[in-house]
Amino acid sequence: MDKAALIVEIPRLRRYARAMLGNPAAADDLVQDTLERAWSRLALWRVGSDLRAWLFGIMHNLRVDQLRRSSVSMTSIDEEEIDVPTRATQNDQLEMRDLESALRQLPDEQREILLLVALEEMRYEEIAATLNIPLGTVMSRLSRGRERLRQIMDGRVGGNLPSANLRVVR
Amino acid sequence: MSQHPITEHDIQAFVDDALSESRRLELAEYLEVNPDEAERVATYRAQKEALKALFQPVLDEAVPDRLQQFASAPAAVDVRKRPFLARWSLERIAAGLLVALLGGVAGWLAHGQYSPVDSLARMSPLPRQAAVAHVVFSPDVRRPVEVRAEQEDQLVAWLSKRLGTPVHPPKLGALGYELIGGRLLPGNTGPVAQFMYHDVSGQRLTLYVTTENAVSNDTGFRFAQEGAVNVFYWIDGKFGYALSAGIDKGELARVATAVYDQLERQ
Numbered sequence: 001m002d003k004a005a006l007i008v009e010i011p012r013l014r015r016y017a018r019a020m021l022g023n024p025a026a027a028d029d030l031v032q033d034t035l036e037r038a039w040s041r042l043a044l045w046r047v048g049s050d051l052r053a054w055l056f057g058i059m060h061n062l063r064v065d066q067l068r069r070s071s072v073s074m075t076s077i078d079e080e081e082i083d084v085p086t087r088a089t090q091n092d093q094l095e096m097r098d099l100e101s102a103l104r105q106l107p108d109e110q111r112e113i114l115l116l117v118a119l120e121e122m123r124y125e126e127i128a129a130t131l132n133i134p135l136g137t138v139m140s141r142l143s144r145g146r147e148r149l150r151q152i153m154d155g156r157v158g159g160n161l162p163s164a165n166l167r168v169v170r
Numbered sequence: 171m172s173q174h175p176i177t178e179h180d181i182q183a184f185v186d187d188a189l190s191e192s193r194r195l196e197l198a199e200y201l202e203v204n205p206d207e208a209e210r211v212a213t214y215r216a217q218k219e220a221l222k223a224l225f226q227p228v229l230d231e232a233v234p235d236r237l238q239q240f241a242s243a244p245a246a247v248d249v250r251k252r253p254f255l256a257r258w259s260l261e262r263i264a265a266g267l268l269v270a271l272l273g274g275v276a277g278w279l280a281h282g283q284y285s286p287v288d289s290l291a292r293m294s295p296l297p298r299q300a301a302v303a304h305v306v307f308s309p310d311v312r313r314p315v316e317v318r319a320e321q322e323d324q325l326v327a328w329l330s331k332r333l334g335t336p337v338h339p340p341k342l343g344a345l346g347y348e349l350i351g352g353r354l355l356p357g358n359t360g361p362v363a364q365f366m367y368h369d370v371s372g373q374r375l376t377l378y379v380t381t382e383n384a385v386s387n388d389t390g391f392r393f394a395q396e397g398a399v400n401v402f403y404w405i406d407g408k409f410g411y412a413l414s415a416g417i418d419k420g421e422l423a424r425v426a427t428a429v430y431d432q433l434e435r436q
Contacts, residue, residue: 011228032240043396099224118217124188139179139182
């Protein structure tokens with residue numbers, strides 16, 4: 001592993017961390033911790049194996065540690081701090097905010113899998129290996145996560161959305 | 171229609187285009203006659219696209235300097251300039267050392283139940299311990315050592331007493347490295363010593379000395395790399411030695427040879 005190889009992975013680590021945590025500063029802290037731990041665990045990385053999967057695995061473990069340490073702080077939702085990327089129209093923007101809020105309401109382990117599938121386009125087997133869980137668990141969390149997200153977006157559950165009043169009805 | 175029943179796994183895999191072509195066609199047929207399921211699949215696909223679009227902009231953001239810094243090996247980063255969190259991480263490394271120590275103690279307590287190879291495998295290997303100790307202590311500006319070279323007699327007497335065997339820091343002045351001093355550290359099963367040297371440019375080098383080697387397996391020089399830290403190590407009787415520095419392999423080999431020669435003559 002060298003610096004150049006690592007630099008290439010940083011934007012993707014940041015995107016995933018941002019999607020997982022919402023808060024940009026906390027997300028970058030997590031990326032920083034991941035890079036640090038990667039260096040300290042260098043001996044455990046097998047040359048020729050997938051660096052990206054290894055890094056995502058480290059990030060996952062760090063996050064699990066964080067959640068274990070404090071069951072409160074990592075789940076706070078501060079709408080002001082969520083940096084919502086914007087697209088062309090206002091409707092889109094509102095929908096995006098809605099999606100982001102809905103995403104926050106998913107249990108961590110479901111959100112994680114949804115994001116690895118959607119953002120990283122990892123294969124199910126890769127996700128199972130990276131998170132060190134059985135393939136069946138990946139599939140059931142993916143299935144439940146997608147369904148829950150659909151229900152939240154449809155307004156069937158999660159009426160306590162902070163941005164529920166911003167929902168766009170077509 | 172296929173003989174194989176359609177499973178939830180198939181539905182998800184259809185959304186993610188992860189099915190074989192033949193199975194994909196079977197799913198497409200199934201969805202044509204099951205509009206509710208078709209709608210669900212369409213929604214999941216839209217979700218996936220929306221998530222991508224939502225976070226795509228992060229990829230185009232400039233990577234903050236502090237993260238760029240961390241793409242380099244820790245020893246290459248100047249500790250004084252690192253943010254608080256980063257310095258805190260040194261404490262975590264130190265905590266890691268403690269865990270290694272406890273692991274070592276556990277290994278020792280359990281060693282009656284395991285073969286030597288088994289219990290050795292549970293311990294942190296010599297070059298790794300040495301490299302971590304190097305990374306933890308060598309960037310320290312104010313207190314890199316516990317006892318400074320000015321009290322070399324005291325240093326030698328103290329470390330020899332604690333390790334239970336005479337240990338002397340080799341003299342590397344001829345190679346441009348002066349002794350700064352030394353410290354006592356926890357190893358896998360007991361105390362180990364670290365001697366620190368520096369050259370005129372401030373480049374630091376540490377010699378890690380353990381007396382924990384219980385198995386007679388003398389080695390020649392071995393080389394390991396931990397991040398930006400290069401390590402030469404060898405085992406001689408009960409002693410294990412590891413020389414660590416962020417300098418290139420050739421230069422470190424030269425110093426390691428000198429250290430080895432002096433220790434042989436003792």
